[in-house]
Amino acid sequence: MAYATTTPRHKTKEVGIGDHLIGGENPISVQSMTTTNTFDAQATLEQIQRLEEAGCEVVRVTVPKKEDVAGCEAIRDHMKIPLIADIHYDYRMALACLEARTPSGRRAVDKIRINPGNLGGEERFKEVVRKARDAGVPMRIGVNSGSLEKDLIDKYGFPCPEAMVESALRYIETAESLGYKLMIVSLKASHVPTAVECYTQYARQCDYPTHVGITEAGSKDYGTLKSSAGIGAIVLRGIGDTIRVSLLGDPVPEIAAGFDILRACDRRVTKPEVVACPTCGRLDIDLERIVAEVEERMKNLSNPIRVSILGCLVNGFGEAKEADLGIAAGAGKGIIFKRGIPIRHVKEAEMVDALLEEVHRFDEEVKPLASYLEKEKQKQNKASLTVLN
Template structure:
């Protein structure tokens, strides 16, 4: 039993599917996704954007395929990147067939928009033939007319019913390699819909608060909605939808997961907002450190506190800690223990060095443990 039960998250049990080489659901790590905003027909620009997203940790990237030019470019895009590509198909089922043949790892569709069951069958056959999974994408902004007439407005029950109807269309073709999303721009609507869907199926769920807004507002809105669901154990993949660079979506996604202790990547910085007690410029120091340490992918923690009020306490909980002192001399903590002092002018370079050293040690220890496990088999 955990000594901190209030921190435990009991994750919903879901079946596992594969999106290319990435497992989704089951006991797999929660995947972080994003979507390109380049013209998919411009393969070079789309590849460049995907590669930048890969650098910050994107597990899966979705691209829109609204026309033949886009699916024609998809083959080049898939070959030019490392992450699995999800092809977003809405109304034209033939784009789904073309995308599957072009190497898409997953097809994002709304089966009800594809047309007849015969067309859904064609999509399923193409997915089976090419090893594609499917994401059923239900959205409050595009609910079916009969559901709007039945419920009067978008509501959690309508989103769940839509998802169940679409699920049946795939199940009737004996296809089960799919995940589902029930997105809404209203946080309460989305959370209620996902919770309702989680109770009636075991398929993996892709979380998102759609049309969340710009970088700041969208980050807050997504953090609230996704945080509520993830804390309840719901969700197998996430996408933070922002009117911003897709790279920022990935960064925010990891920050949400790190904040909940679900998945770590890179340096988790604990820092104070600063006040008149600060022994150094905390805001500028944190900004500089985050930039200087962006290349670190090894999970570790760093506390940067301006004074001794909370500094030592926070430092005890992090791998490396910095607490502001007087006369331009500040205390450095290693593994929660007071270790040495550092002068202001050397502080940033010194902390960067310590973090890089710690990351190298952790990487070496992990590699040694993996080698020992392989040798023991």
């Protein structure tokens, strides 16, 4: 349920990564990257499976040497989600990945990620583009503030947004001149305002889908906050078709953080959102306990419902009306609202059970419509993939 007009998403081309569609009208995807050595196929596959269980929709692995190409060949048949090969400096690894096959005969990678500025010149980039074109494999063109071409640094003096966007457009133009259009673009910077401005300028000039992230974001706590500020600002402007929250350490927490950012920005709501008022002197119910219990009992639900729990009779009545379901409580009792309409009076001891009853009832009411919309979306995706293939 939206309460203000959101900025329409930047209309982008649709690109298929395996059986997963990026861009167009498709939901913003959440992806991650493994931390293992890809040549250690068992460790890499185990981490990918943990990421899949967490909800990861696309995963990237590092491929700096030929042994890692073999690792991709070994793991791809045992994965559910698309696999991206991250190429660092050696363009030959990109060529090898584009040729690689699994024991079953399928392509070992569904997409490659390159930073053209690190490949060693335009001719090497063109060789990779031709190979990707002939194989029908998409690529992410990654422009990073730390690896801009020398002539752009000389022109602008430092890696500013204008320089990064010009770099991206330059590589896009080169790829298009070779008849290649299966591109996704990223313009990553560690400085949040720079990243936001890069994507904003790019979206004014190009319609290839974007992968959004804040590079070198940092440790789990600060990295999550920094990524939330940057990715959130970008997707709120309607920009972004896939995101990654880059965190130090185990990649699995990146998935929940990514979905939480999309949910907070009202761009993709895949589970209930529970909001609560801050603690203040007006509280006279055990709000912290009630919120914790509601969150625990709702953690496995997938219905996109907004629940407001407010322990204040001063502002609570008005604020609870802004949610799909809400409680305004005080003095050991409260009122449950459903989309602004009071439906039940409850005692504090009954609040959690009563609220959960209404949550499940609400879910049953909207489930038929959600199921219909999901089936229609799947039909559209299958039709689009048929055209792409």
